[in-house]
Amino acid sequence: MIDVDVLRKDPGRIEQNLGRRGNPAYLTLFAEARAKDEAWRAARVEADRLRQRRNDLGRRIALERARGAVPAELEAEARSIPTALREAEAREGEQRRARDALLMRLPNLMDESVPAGKDDSENAVVATWGTPAGPNPALRAHGEVLEALGMAEFDRAHRASGSGFYYLTGPIVLLDLALQRFALDLLVERGYLPVAPPYLLRREPYEGVTDLADFENVMYKVEGEDLYLIATSEHPLAALYHGEILDEDRLPLRLAGLSPCFRKEIGGHGVDQKGIFRVHQFQKVEQFVFCRPEESAGLHEELRANAEEIVRRLGVPYRVVNVCTGDLGTVAAKKYDIEAWFPRQQAYREVVSCSNCTDYQARRLGIRMGKAGRPGKVVPHTLNSTAVATSRTMAVILEQYQQPDGSVTVPEVLRPYLGGRDSLRPVGPKA
RNA sequence: GCUGAGGUAGCCUAGUCCGGCAAGGCGCCAGCCUUGAAAGCUGGUGGCGGUUCCGCCACGGGAGUUCAAAUCUCCCCCUCAGCGCCA
Structure with missing residues (x-):
C-alpha cells in the first residue's frame, strides 16, 4: 500500500x-x-x-x-x-x-530496474545456466511418464476431486518429500528458520498480503467460515507478525515455510494437461524475509541465489528473468522468475518466483519496526521466493531425467533422501 | 459447540457498579549524580490535523442514549480458561 x-x-x-x-x-x-x-x-x-x-x-x-x-x-x-x-x-x-x-x-511502486514491457514475452533474461537439450521426439510428457511408471492416478483424481487434482502413488511420493527436505535442509544451513504455518487464514490478514482480486480468482473459501485456504505459505508467513512491532535488532528475519498450496485458477490447456505442472494443489518450500528497507535489495539477490542453487544442484538448465512492468502484478516492486528448461516442450517454464514486496504487505498488515521499548514508524520490507515447488520441479525432472527404458533417473542430490535409490522404475499393476 | 473471563499507549495494569480533561508500573529517551556503569533522583515518552503553538483522537470494532461515554444500552469481532467433541 x-x-x-x-x-x-x-x-x-x-x-x-x-x-x-x-x-x-x-x-x-x-x-x-x-x-x-x-x-x-x-x-x-x-x-x-x-x-x-x-x-x-x-x-x-x-x-x-x-x-x-x-x-x-x-x-x-x-x-x-x-x-x-x-x-x-x-x-x-x-x-x-x-x-x-x-x-x-493501488499496486506497489516498482523498482527502477524493472524493465518496460507489455507481457511475459518482454521479461528481461538476466542469467542462464546449463545447456538446454535439443529436440528429442522420443521424450514423453511428464504426465505420461508418471502413468507409465504407475505412480499417478489422474482420471480417478478428476472423478474424485475434479480436474487439476491428482493422486501420486509409490516412490514418486518419496521423491516429493525428498525435494522438500533437500530444499529445507539447504535453507536451514543458511540460517533460515523452518516454519509450518496454518493452511487457512482469515480474510482480514489475508487482505494485507495480497491484492483483492485474488479472492475471486485464486483463493478457495471455506463455506460458512471466514477462512481461506492459503495459496502459498508466503501468506501465513507474512501475516505472522500482523499488527506487531518488529525488533529491528533482530532483523533480517529469514523464514523457510513448508506447506501445501491451494489455487483455484487453472490456466490454458496444453499438451501437458494431464500432469502436475499446473494444478489446484501442490507442496512448496518457501523463503520469506522481514528486513529493514535498506536491506531488501540485497536480500532479494540472496533469495534468488538460494533458489538458483537448488535448481542448479538438481542439474536442471534454467534462465532467470527480470519480470517486466506489464507482467509484474500488484504486490511486488521487483520480481525474478526462474524458468527451467523443459526438453520435451523445448521451452523455459516458470518454476520459481522471487519477489521483493518492499513495504506493500507490511504496511497493509500494520507491521512496523522499532528498538526494544521504542516503537518506530518505519515499515519493514518483506520478500518471498520459492525454494522449491515440488509439482513443477518433479515435472521438469520427469521430462529431463526420463530414460528410453521408461525409468527415471533420480538427481544425485536427492538420492540420500531416498535411501540411495538412483532411479524410479515402473511399479507393478494396481487394481 | 457450551459456559465463563478478558481486549486500555511498546509491554503490564487501575478506572467500568455510580458518565464529567485516562491514574500507575515496566521498558525506552534525556538530564543530574558517577572515573565509567548500575542504582538513585528529575523530566520526558502514542496517532492524526492545522502547525511559533494549538487542537482533535486514541480504552477490540460499529451503532445508540446523553450537553458529555473507557464507563450506560444494543450488535459484531478476536483472545484466553474450563467443559464437550476429537486425530
Whole structure:
C-alpha cells in the first residue's frame, strides 16, 4: 500500500511510477485518492472544531452544575452541537474510508530496474545456466511418464476431486518429500528458520498480503467460515507478525515455510494437461524475509541465489528473468522468475518466483519496526521466493531425467533422501 | 459447540457498579549524580490535523442514549480458561 505521507509530499513520484505500468486506470485511482485525502483533511478540520466546542461546553456545564444551576443559553448551544457534529463526522469517515479503499486498490511502486514491457514475452533474461537439450521426439510428457511408471492416478483424481487434482502413488511420493527436505535442509544451513504455518487464514490478514482480486480468482473459501485456504505459505508467513512491532535488532528475519498450496485458477490447456505442472494443489518450500528497507535489495539477490542453487544442484538448465512492468502484478516492486528448461516442450517454464514486496504487505498488515521499548514508524520490507515447488520441479525432472527404458533417473542430490535409490522404475499393476 | 473471563499507549495494569480533561508500573529517551556503569533522583515518552503553538483522537470494532461515554444500552469481532467433541 502506498504511504499517505508520500502521496501528499511527493505525488509526482507516484504518478511517474504508476505511469510505467501503462494502465491509465491507476492514475485515475491515484488522483481520486489524492482528492479524497484532501477532502478528508478538510472534513477533519471541521469536525475537530465542533468537537473542541463540544468538549469546552461540556466542561463548563459540569462546572456550572457543581456551583448550582446551568445557564439556559449554555445548554441551548450544547444541544445544537450533536447534529452538526454527526454530519461532520459522517463526512470525515466517508472520505477517509473512500481514500483507504482507493489506496488498497493501488499496486506497489516498482523498482527502477524493472524493465518496460507489455507481457511475459518482454521479461528481461538476466542469467542462464546449463545447456538446454535439443529436440528429442522420443521424450514423453511428464504426465505420461508418471502413468507409465504407475505412480499417478489422474482420471480417478478428476472423478474424485475434479480436474487439476491428482493422486501420486509409490516412490514418486518419496521423491516429493525428498525435494522438500533437500530444499529445507539447504535453507536451514543458511540460517533460515523452518516454519509450518496454518493452511487457512482469515480474510482480514489475508487482505494485507495480497491484492483483492485474488479472492475471486485464486483463493478457495471455506463455506460458512471466514477462512481461506492459503495459496502459498508466503501468506501465513507474512501475516505472522500482523499488527506487531518488529525488533529491528533482530532483523533480517529469514523464514523457510513448508506447506501445501491451494489455487483455484487453472490456466490454458496444453499438451501437458494431464500432469502436475499446473494444478489446484501442490507442496512448496518457501523463503520469506522481514528486513529493514535498506536491506531488501540485497536480500532479494540472496533469495534468488538460494533458489538458483537448488535448481542448479538438481542439474536442471534454467534462465532467470527480470519480470517486466506489464507482467509484474500488484504486490511486488521487483520480481525474478526462474524458468527451467523443459526438453520435451523445448521451452523455459516458470518454476520459481522471487519477489521483493518492499513495504506493500507490511504496511497493509500494520507491521512496523522499532528498538526494544521504542516503537518506530518505519515499515519493514518483506520478500518471498520459492525454494522449491515440488509439482513443477518433479515435472521438469520427469521430462529431463526420463530414460528410453521408461525409468527415471533420480538427481544425485536427492538420492540420500531416498535411501540411495538412483532411479524410479515402473511399479507393478494396481487394481 | 457450551459456559465463563478478558481486549486500555511498546509491554503490564487501575478506572467500568455510580458518565464529567485516562491514574500507575515496566521498558525506552534525556538530564543530574558517577572515573565509567548500575542504582538513585528529575523530566520526558502514542496517532492524526492545522502547525511559533494549538487542537482533535486514541480504552477490540460499529451503532445508540446523553450537553458529555473507557464507563450506560444494543450488535459484531478476536483472545484466553474450563467443559464437550476429537486425530
